[in-house]
Every structure is written in C-alpha cells, then in structure tokens.
Amino acid sequence: MPKHLTLELISLVNILCIHFLKCLMVQRSTAAYGPLSCHCLFLDLMLLGFFSPQYGIVLDAGSSRTTVYVYEWPAEKENDTGVVSQTFKCNVKGPGISSYESNPGALAKPFDDCLNKVKERIPVHLHKNTSVYLGATAGMRLLRLQNETAANEVLASIQNYFRAQPFEFRGAEIITGPEEGVYGWITANYLMGNFLENFHFALKYITGPFVTMGALDLGGASTQISFIPEDSQENFNSTLQVKLYGYNYNVYTHSFQCYGRDEAEKRLLALLLQKSNTSSNVDNPCYPQNYNTVLMIKYFSGSLCTQSLRPANYYPNQLVNFHGTGDPGLCQEMVSLLFNFTACRDREDCPFNGIHQPKAKGNFVAFSGFYYTINALNLSGHFSLAEFNSSMWFFCSQNWAQVSRLVFCLSYCFSANFIYYLLVYGYNFNAETWPQIHFQKEVGNSSIAWSLGYMLSLTNMIPAEGKLIQLPLKPALFAGLLVFLTAMALLCLLFLVYLLSGVQQRKHGQIGHFAW
Numbered sequence: 001m002p003k004h005l006t007l008e009l010i011s012l013v014n015i016l017c018i019h020f021l022k023c024l025m026v027q028r029s030t031a032a033y034g035p036l037s038c039h040c041l042f043l044d045l046m047l048l049g050f051f052s053p054q055y056g057i058v059l060d061a062g063s064s065r066t067t068v069y070v071y072e073w074p075a076e077k078e079n080d081t082g083v084v085s086q087t088f089k090c091n092v093k094g095p096g097i098s099s100y101e102s103n104p105g106a107l108a109k110p111f112d113d114c115l116n117k118v119k120e121r122i123p124v125h126l127h128k129n130t131s132v133y134l135g136a137t138a139g140m141r142l143l144r145l146q147n148e149t150a151a152n153e154v155l156a157s158i159q160n161y162f163r164a165q166p167f168e169f170r171g172a173e174i175i176t177g178p179e180e181g182v183y184g185w186i187t188a189n190y191l192m193g194n195f196l197e198n199f200h201f202a203l204k205y206i207t208g209p210f211v212t213m214g215a216l217d218l219g220g221a222s223t224q225i226s227f228i229p230e231d232s233q234e235n236f237n238s239t240l241q242v243k244l245y246g247y248n249y250n251v252y253t254h255s256f257q258c259y260g261r262d263e264a265e266k267r268l269l270a271l272l273l274q275k276s277n278t279s280s281n282v283d284n285p286c287y288p289q290n291y292n293t294v295l296m297i298k299y300f301s302g303s304l305c306t307q308s309l310r311p312a313n314y315y316p317n318q319l320v321n322f323h324g325t326g327d328p329g330l331c332q333e334m335v336s337l338l339f340n341f342t343a344c345r346d347r348e349d350c351p352f353n354g355i356h357q358p359k360a361k362g363n364f365v366a367f368s369g370f371y372y373t374i375n376a377l378n379l380s381g382h383f384s385l386a387e388f389n390s391s392m393w394f395f396c397s398q399n400w401a402q403v404s405r406l407v408f409c410l411s412y413c414f415s416a417n418f419i420y421y422l423l424v425y426g427y428n429f430n431a432e433t434w435p436q437i438h439f440q441k442e443v444g445n446s447s448i449a450w451s452l453g454y455m456l457s458l459t460n461m462i463p464a465e466g467k468l469i470q471l472p473l474k475p476a477l478f479a480g481l482l483v484f485l486t487a488m489a490l491l492c493l494l495f496l497v498y499l500l501s502g503v504q505q506r507k508h509g510q511i512g513h514f515a516w
C-alpha cells in the first residue's frame with residue numbers, strides 16, 4: 001500500500017473515532033440516553049461558521065452591460081471549498097463599458113447607483129477592507145483590437161472613479177478568452193461542490209479523481225466552452241493546467257470571439273443585408289411575423305465582427321428596414337452561415353472555424369445567455385433535444401401581435417436557433433448527449449459566472465496545494481507517524497468500546513442505533 005494512503009486511512013480512523021468519542025461525551029454530559037443519535041456534527045459546523053465575514057466585489061464588465069457581484073465568506077475559512085457565496089448582485093444601468101469609448105467620463109453616474117446599494121450591504125467599518133476587482137470581457141477585447149487608445153481611456157476612467165471610492169480597488173483589466181472560460185469552469189464546479197476538498201484524504205483513492213462538469217458560457221460578444229477532455233493525453237497546446245486543492249486538472253477551453261449572442265446577431269443582420277437584392281428592405285426570418293424595425297447600418301456593420309460583411313458603399317448612417325417573417329426553418333439556414341465548417345475539412349476534433357476541440361464529454365452546465373434563452377422558451381433544467389426543437393419552432397412561428405407582450409422577446413428566436421446550431425452542429429451534441437447539458441443560472445443564490453472564479457483565483461482562495469502534506473516521506477518519519485497514529489487510533493477505539501459498553505449497560509443491554 002502507498003505510504004500516503006496508509007497514513008490517510010489511519011488518520012481517517014482517528015478522525016472518525018475522535019469525532020464519535022466527542023459526541024458520546026457530549027451526550028453523556030447532557031444525560032441524553034435515547035437511541036444514540038449524534039447531532040454534534042451540526043454543532044461543529046455552527047461553531048466554525050461563527051466568524052466575522054469578509055467581502056469581495058467583482059464587476060463583470062460585459063459587452064452589453066456591467067454586473068456588480070458582492071461575495072461573502074467567513075474570514076478564517078477563506079481557503080475552504082464552497083464557503084464563498086454571493087450576497088448581492090446589481091446590474092449597472094445602460095450599456096457595457098465598451099460603449100463609452102467616445103465619452104468615458106459618463107461612466108460614473110450609472111456606476112454610482114449600483115455602488116450606493118453595495119455600500120449599504122457591507123458594514124461601513126469593512127469598506128476599507130473590501131477588495132474590488134473589475135474584469136472586462138469580449139466587448140473590451142474587441143474595442144482594444146479596434147482602437148487601443150480608446151480602450152485604455154475607458155479603463156483609466158474606471159480607475160479614476162474607484163480611487164474616490166472607500167473600497168480597496170485592485171485594478172481594472174481586460175481578461176483573455178481562455179481566462180474567461182476557465183474562471184467560469186472554476187465557478188461552476190466550486191459552487192456545485194465538485195472540488196470536495198473537505199473529504200480529501202482517503203476518498204481520492206476510493207473514488208478516483210473528482211468528476212467535474214463542463215461549462216458553457218454565452219456572453220454578448222463571445223462564447224466559451226471549457227471541460228476536461230476524455231483523453232488525458234490531449235495535447236497540452238489546447239488545455240490549461242489548473243492546480244486546485246492539490247489536484248491537477250487539464251482544462252480544455254476555447255473562447256469564440258464574435259459568437260456571443262449580440263455579435264452573432266449583428267453578423268446575421270449583415271449577412272441578410274448582403275444577401276438581399278435591395279439595400280433598404282430586408283426580410284428577417286428570425287424576427288416574428290409582421291414585425292418591422294428600422295436600423296442604422298452602423299448598428300450592426302460598425303462592429304469589428306461584421307467588418308468583412310460591409311457593403312461596398314458603406315454609409316454608417318444609412319437606414320435599413322428589417323421585416324420579420326417568423327420562419328424557423330429559414331432562420332436556422334441563415335444561422336448556419338455564421339459557422340465555417342469547410343475550415344475543418346472533416347476533421348473529427350474540430351467543431352468549426354478550424355479550431356481544435358476534443359470530443360465533448362460528461363455533464364455540462366450552460367449558463368448566462370444559454371439559460372436566458374431557454375428560459376424565454378419556457379424550458380428549464382434539462383430536457384430532450386426534440387422538446388427544445390419543438391419549443392423553438394413554436395416560439396419562432398408566432399406573429400408580432402402574439403409575442404409583443406414579452407419583454408426582450410425579439411431576439412430570442414435568433415438566440416434559440418443560434419444555440420441550437422452551436423451545440424448540435426458546432427459542439428456535436430446529439431439527441432443522446434443533449435440531456436447532459438443542464439441549463440442553470442445559479443446554485444443557491446450564487447450566479448454561475450466567471451466573476452467568482454476570477455475573485456477566488458486573484459485572492460488565492462483556492463490554494464494549489466491540498467492541506468495534507470504531500471511531500472515525499474523519509475522512511476524514519478513514515479515509521480514514526482505510522483506508530484503514533486496507529487497507537488492513537490487503538491487508544492481511541494478502546495476508549496470508545498469502553499464508553500459504549502457503559503451506555504449499553506445503562507440501557508439494559510439495548511443496542512444503540514448510530515446515526516451520524
């Protein structure tokens with residue numbers, strides 16, 4: 001038997017025995033002689049939870065809006081799994097920060113409204129002790145590609161704003177696509193308790209490496225997929241090594257720029273315009289029947305994602321009238337044009353656009369835009385692919401008079417077709433594997449979003465090493481520990497037997513029931 005396993009097993013016996021002994025003593029001292037049921041575990045947890053909380057704030061500066069998250073945890077347990085939870089969330093009014101490129105000064109006002117609410121949530125004496133992190137995602141990545149000066153000005157303006165705030169500002173940065181993907185993966189698995197750090201010892205030999213869930217994130221400007229590939233030999237070029245609580249995870253992650261919900265729809269509109277014979281009246285099969293809207297061409301063609309689709313004679317302020325035809329079949333056909341399958345040349349490990357991707361495996365949690373879309377179709381949790389298809393067809397075939405009551409309903413037919421296409425034809429989920437995707441936006445009251453994983457990582461709240469000593473043991477040390485722990489375990493067990501026999505006598509030989 002490996003040395004560590006031996007020590008861990010004996011430690012496990014010790015811990016269980018001592019815990020049980022303690023329970024027994026408490027029960028004896030409170031003279032509770034019912035069937036032996038031990039509630040001390042609960043007592044322990046209550047005692048451990050009795051700590052002053054700490055707070056952290058993360059601003060998720062997405063392409064379409066900024067969300068402020070407030071997290072809380074008991075200070076003394078900050079490195080444990082599952083102790084950080086979200087206590088407050090607030091959406092900053094107005095568009096995402098990348099929209100302020102021409103007027104960064106105007107950022108302050110909408111931020112104020114949210115920050116004032118946050119200040120009420122956190123005790124005043126802790127304000128100075130609360131860190132604020134701002135991470136910007138694909139919207140700012142695109143702006144930086146388009147005009148780096150403008151992107152830096154927006155970030156500088158945010159720095160200025162937070163210098164005047166009572167909190168400890170830890171900087172505003174643009175995070176990369178792979179970071180966004182992995183932080184989302186960490187958040188999802190942290191919240192679902194998949195990093196079982198508390199039951200570390202021994203268990204890992206019995207259960208093998210912990211099972212994690214893949215993460216599917218759909219933002220406004222990019223979409224991320226992250227999971228642990230089946231083939232552990234998967235080449236390290238496409239995976240990121242993450243070390244959490246003493247375990248190594250090779251996470252495959254990819255962020256598809258311009259495949260976020262909003263940018264994808266802009267590309268669809270630009271494609272529809274390109275394909276139509278007129279430049280002012282365009283049918284949109286993804287809009288509800290009889291819906292008409294007039295858009296300035298720069299609204300969709302001004303983006304970096306649609307640059308290659310701009311008409312030859314491009315006048316940013318030219319108006320285009322889009323007319324909805326509510327045709328789900330045609331909508332799907334148009335959506336398919338957003339993906340380039342020829343670039344993969346039938347390679348199996350390639351979803352689209354020539355990107356390498358191992359076969360998707362295991363369970364997935366699909367959050368943010370994925371969740372909001374299926375929620376608009378009145379679906380939730382997990383359901384069959386056929387169910388999704390029929391809900392989508394029903395939703396997309398409605399005419400404008402029927403759907404106008406729904407807020408934000410306009411784009412959901414497109415989103416539904418887009419995620420259907422992305423998941424089925426892009427990532428190759430089929431009727432059989434589809435139910436492995438769980439559409440979920442939060443666990444408890446904590447949102448599944450990259451922001452929590454980001455904070456956990458920046459604050460080192462997920463240590464790379466587990467708590468157990470994993471250093472190579474010298475034979476002498478091993479022998480010493482073995483003797484000591486075995487003696488402890490034997491003593492404890494003997495004492496336990498002694499106590500139990502006492503209990504049984506008092507209960508006239510009745511055999512106790514041990515409930516934990």
Ligand SMILES: *[C@@H]1O[C@H](CO)[C@@H](O)[C@H](O)[C@H]1NC(C)=O
Pocket residue numbers: 075076077078079460461463464
């Ligand atoms: C958490 O881990 C970090 C780094 O591993 C360490 O510096 C810090 O003291 C730990 N905090 C607690 C409360 O254990």
Ligand SMILES: *[C@@H]1O[C@H](CO)[C@@H](O)[C@H](O)[C@H]1NC(C)=O
Pocket residue numbers: 128129130131168
């Ligand atoms: C808050 O206080 C704790 C404990 O005193 C300290 O470890 C931590 O670094 C402080 N955080 C900030 C942001 O000042």
Ligand SMILES: *[C@@H]1O[C@H](CO)[C@@H](O)[C@H](O)[C@H]1NC(C)=O
Pocket residue numbers: 101102147148149150153
């Ligand atoms: C980039 O942004 C800056 C600041 O907003 C602006 O002055 C400049 O004209 C922009 N450059 C381009 C090429 O758009």
Ligand SMILES: *[C@@H]1O[C@H](CO)[C@@H](O)[C@H](O)[C@H]1NC(C)=O
Pocket residue numbers: 235236237
């Ligand atoms: C990994 O990337 C390097 C350089 O980008 C390349 O030379 C190497 O062949 C790649 N390895 C695999 C297994 O794809």
Ligand SMILES: *[C@@H]1O[C@H](CO)[C@@H](O)[C@H](O)[C@H]1NC(C)=O
Pocket residue numbers: 275276277
């Ligand atoms: C555009 O014109 C061509 C040829 O005139 C025609 O075949 C096609 O159906 C037209 N497309 C649309 C969207 O009207």
Ligand SMILES: *[C@@H]1O[C@H](CO)[C@@H](O)[C@H](O)[C@H]1NC(C)=O
Pocket residue numbers: 340341342343354
């Ligand atoms: C698809 O990708 C290939 C290879 O990168 C490229 O040659 C082709 O033009 C692309 N097709 C479209 C429709 O973008």
Ligand SMILES: *[C@@H]1O[C@H](CO)[C@@H](O)[C@H](O)[C@H]1NC(C)=O
Pocket residue numbers: 376377378395
């Ligand atoms: C979803 O359910 C609500 C309430 O039952 C209903 O008003 C709405 O029309 C439904 N939406 C769809 C797309 O079925």
Ligand SMILES: *[C@@H]1O[C@H](CO)[C@@H](O)[C@H](O)[C@H]1NC(C)=O
Pocket residue numbers: 386389390393
């Ligand atoms: C989706 O549903 C529609 C309408 O019920 C049906 O015509 C179509 O064949 C379905 N598509 C798939 C792939 O099942």
Ligand SMILES: *[C@@H]1O[C@H](CO)[C@@H](O)[C@H](O)[C@H]1NC(C)=O
Pocket residue numbers: 444445
């Ligand atoms: C979630 O929040 C609601 C309302 O704030 C609260 O009643 C509920 O207990 C919370 N649930 C959890 C699991 O924290």
